[in-house]
Amino acid sequence: MTVTAEARPRRTxxxxxxxxxxxxxxxxxxxxxxxxxxxxxxxxxxxxAGTLLGFFEYTIGDSxxxxxxxxxxxxxxxxxxxxxxxxxxxxxVLYLPLSIGVxxxxxxxxxxxxxxxxxxxSVFFLPVITSLVLAATVFTWLFSSSGPLGELIGGSWLASPxxxxxxxxxxxxxxxxxYGMLIVLARLQDLPRELEEAALSDGAxxxxxxxxxxLPQLRSTIFFLAVIETTNSFQVFDLVYVMTSGGPARASYTxxxxxxxxxxxxxxxxxxxxxxxxxxxxxxxxxxxxxxxxGRAK
Numbered sequence: 314m315t316v317t318a319e320a321r322p323r324r325t326x327x328x329x330x331x332x333x334x335x336x337x338x339x340x341x342x343x344x345x346x347x348x349x350x351x352x353x354x355x356x357x358x359x360x361x362a363g364t365l366l367g368f369f370e371y372t373i374g375d376s377x378x379x380x381x382x383x384x385x386x387x388x389x390x391x392x393x394x395x396x397x398x399x400x401x402x403x404x405x406v407l408y409l410p411l412s413i414g415v416x417x418x419x420x421x422x423x424x425x426x427x428x429x430x431x432x433x434x435s436v437f438f439l440p441v442i443t444s445l446v447l448a449a450t451v452f453t454w455l456f457s458s459s460g461p462l463g464e465l466i467g468g469s470w471l472a473s474p475x476x477x478x479x480x481x482x483x484x485x486x487x488x489x490x491x492y493g494m495l496i497v498l499a500r501l502q503d504l505p506r507e508l509e510e511a512a513l514s515d516g517a518x519x520x521x522x523x524x525x526x527x528l529p530q531l532r533s534t535i536f537f538l539a540v541i542e543t544t545n546s547f548q549v550f551d552l553v554y555v556m557t558s559g560g561p562a563r564a565s566y567t568x569x570x571x572x573x574x575x576x577x578x579x580x581x582x583x584x585x586x587x588x589x590x591x592x593x594x595x596x597x598x599x600x601x602x603x604x605x606x607x608g609r610a611k
Contacts, residue, residue: 367587372580384587394588396563397571398595400478404567405546405599407482412542413535415486416493421523423494424501434498438491445488449555452484456556471557474564481565484552489545493538500534501527536607540600547596568592 367384369377388394423434440448455462456470463469470480504527512522550569553559559566568588576585 363586363589366583367590369583369586371583373582377583380583384584385591387584388587388591393563393566393571394568394591397566397568400564400566401547401549401568404478404482404549404565405543407478408485408546409539409542411482412486412489412493413538415490416538417497417531417535419490419494420497420501421527424498434494437494440488441491443488445551446555448488449484449552452480452487453556456480472561474561477557477561477565481549481552481556484556485546485549488552489542493542496538497531497534500531504530532607536603539603539607543599543603544596547592547599568595 366377368379368381370380370383371377419437423430423437453471454460457463458467458469458472466473466476470476508526509522512526517525548569549567550573553565553567553570554573557565559570569592572585572588572592575581575588
């Protein structure tokens with residue numbers, strides 16, 4: 314095929330533009346690379362170092378001693394670890410559906426436009442930006458025997474091994490539902506209204522429209538929210554530290570509390586790092602289960 318004289322300058326110009334674009338891309342990467350390397354070092358460096366430290370016996374001031382899987386074997390025979398795991402799982406089982414349910418319900422409530430809807434959205438989001446330590450201090454009094462919530466049962470919620478986890482779950486849901494509401498609301502506002510209107514014209518009620526039209530389109534959003542909130546519940550620490558310190562009788566003693574005590578109270582950093590690895594594996598395992606159950610679009 315013969316290239317005409319008019320096509321040659323066009324191809325030459327296209328090659329020059331392509332070369333110029335590649336040069337600009339490489340130049341941009343050269344400027345970004347130092348920051349990217351710093352990000353990798355400070356973001357993943359501690360994670361890698363902590364994972365490796367789980368295979369060592371190490372205390373501040375002493376040299377690390379390689380012990381292989383000894384820390385993980387110790388973990389399997391540690392009753393405190395199993396108690397912390399039990400508390401963490403129970404807390405997550407209670408917190409996760411309640412948090413997602415409240416977030417979804419409030420998002421549906423403020424989805425429609427009505428007078429004052431922006432005010433309601435702002436008020437619902439306020440707990441997210443409120444200091445959790447300050448909120449935990451206030452709720453500690455509310456759940457105490459002299460507080461209004463404590464007077465309902467005639468005693469302190471936080472002193473009861475049965476009620477301490479529900480009390481912590483209530484505070485956690487209060488502090489986090491605004492974030493989930495915002496995520497779900499953003500997705501709801503992008504949904505096409507034609508499907509709901511068609512279902513309404515066919516005689517579908519509010520529950521049927523939600524169950525068969527709205528909810529399937531929220532599948533990926535609920536999966537994202539479930540993973541985020543599961544990770545948050547597995548890593549709960551400041552709330553427990555302020556309100557109960559793991560009590561009473563370790564009834565609210567979570568995995569991160571155990572990790573904190575081993576690392577910063579007993580300075581057994583090798584075992585604390587092994588606990589961190591176990592927490593990561595547990596979180597990843599639960600996220601994979603959630604991916605299989607709700608993450609795949611049908």
